[in-house]
Amino acid sequence: MSLSKVVGSLVGVALGDAMGMPSELWSRKKVKERFGKITEFLPGPDDHFIVKGFKAGEFTDDTSQAIKICQSIIKNNGKIEAASIAYAILEWAEENDAFNKRYLGPSSEKALRNIQNGVPVEEAGGMGDTNGAAMRIAPIGMISKSEDITALVDNVEEASKGTHNTNIAIAGAAMLAAAISTAIDTDNWNTILENAFKAYDVGMNRGNDTYGASSKVRLKLALEWIDNGDEEEVLMDKLYNIIGAGVATTEAVPTAIALAYYAKGDPMKGTQLAASLGGDCDTIGAMTGGLCGAYSGIEAIPLDIVEQLETVNNVNLRELAERLYPYRR
Template sequence: MKNQILGTLYGLAIGDAMGMPSELWSRRKVKAYFGKIETFLDGPKSNDVAKHFSKGQYTDDTTQALIILNALMETDFEPKDQVIAEKLIEWAEEIHAFDNEILGPSSKAALLAVKNGKDASEITANAVTNGAAMRIAPIGCLFNSNQSDALINYVWRVSKVTHASDVAITGAAMIAGAVSSAMEKKTWEEIVTDTMNIHDKALAYGAETFSPSLKARLELGLEYAHKFSNDEEAFSNHIYQVIGAGVSTSESVPTALSIAYYAKTVERCAILAANLGGDTDTIGAMATAICGAKQGADEMDPSYLQTIHDNNKVDFNHYAQALLHYRKN
């Protein structure tokens, strides 16, 4: 099981780092500048959100996931709003995230409110961006796939410090649930079925919004995956143009799940997401974490793992051991 947990963590970091250079560029611009991203690259100087990152470095998606784990380890994996908020604010101040283009809009507004001693509930209730989903994948490692109710509740408790809308919680629960099922090496059809079931349950959490259905969009993405099974370019175009690759949960989560289903391996998934256009690092982080959970670290390209090791100060074994210890068996 530790191999699957490490696969999730490395998958998260690989998808994030591979997608970093093209983050928030249009699909046309990605093609014009890179041709095709096929390996880890430096962030272009002309990309305001990626220009400070070098080849193989992951962004705030992976960093926030690890910060959440640090907060949970401090409280024996009993989620505490104050501790999670403090850890996120401490990191944000350390890297000047409040002043630079690093934090997502919902997380930035909520954390600033908490920092200034204000009530953030109105902000979090209307947070429909993907900040909760982008950092949630490791939480899926704590649960078996038959513990969906407990998983959803835990996702809610971990996420609501910045995101407390129904769509944000549902999207995060779907990503965590997909990881949970993938870790058990279920078939991709079974993973999708489990994820759809989680969607139906998770909508009961959070403040009601008028966001599009994540389930309906995922169903459409799966249709494209089958229709264009032998045409990667057509698949990506349809995902980008119809489902979307923006920062909203209603776009990026069904897109990430569709790409994971289509790509199936960490290596293909990371490249596919990086070339998609839009919120490439976040979509890559979510999608590739799911593939990593199923594939396991031992089956990944060793050069990918080495790149993450060489360019980031992180010990994933430390986090994997904690997740394994607190896993709800």
């Protein structure tokens, strides 16, 4: 079953990314006016400043960078190395002209330019606190053991160091990675969330100290709304307006985990909600999908959806995840 969940997590990242691609970085108001609720893959709108021309089912930088992390892990026989991952992300950026096409988030762009200019990897991302580390962290959760939270956070820190070497970014990414890792091992949400909060606490002592809201406190608030039975649209409005759906780690990560919890780990429902939310929809979708896929396994994602993702993006996600699986064991 754990193999199914590892595969489901990586495919779930791509699912959420592609589902949220058409609405990324649009306001909730604009998304609702244009699409209502997004329930299927749609092409990039002609008036979208980033994804114009994207095909239905095409994913963005979130999944592409997660794939680069997978490839780095496999290349290094399961070892997670900051320099290897940073240069793999830089390679992706150069291959896709990401600096000119506005595919990169602010922290990643600044850090990768630093690396291009010869700044050491350990110093390049010293101030990165946006959600770029968390958006591509699923592979780390996929191969890290949930019973050893400190080792998991070690892996998250190493994977994040090149672009997001701050306590805010590392803690947020660790919270999501621990949730994914634990969801592979159990379907008990209390255990999943408990480990996520433990990883957050450990992560807050890593990287460069910077200021920011607490992803942990924000997630706990969102979970209260869900447990109290808020109706779906009320919850969505609260997530967007209070927790936030922007590019900050402290907004995107708690919102994504809350959506996965609300969807009860259903990858289709979770990613559809994320795509319809407004804000950084593709990234929140990728994180939500990664957690839901880890919880429910690849069987919860319809085969035609999986095949469309792999065909449109010319990648074998299932095979890649299967190659990662032995490193978890």
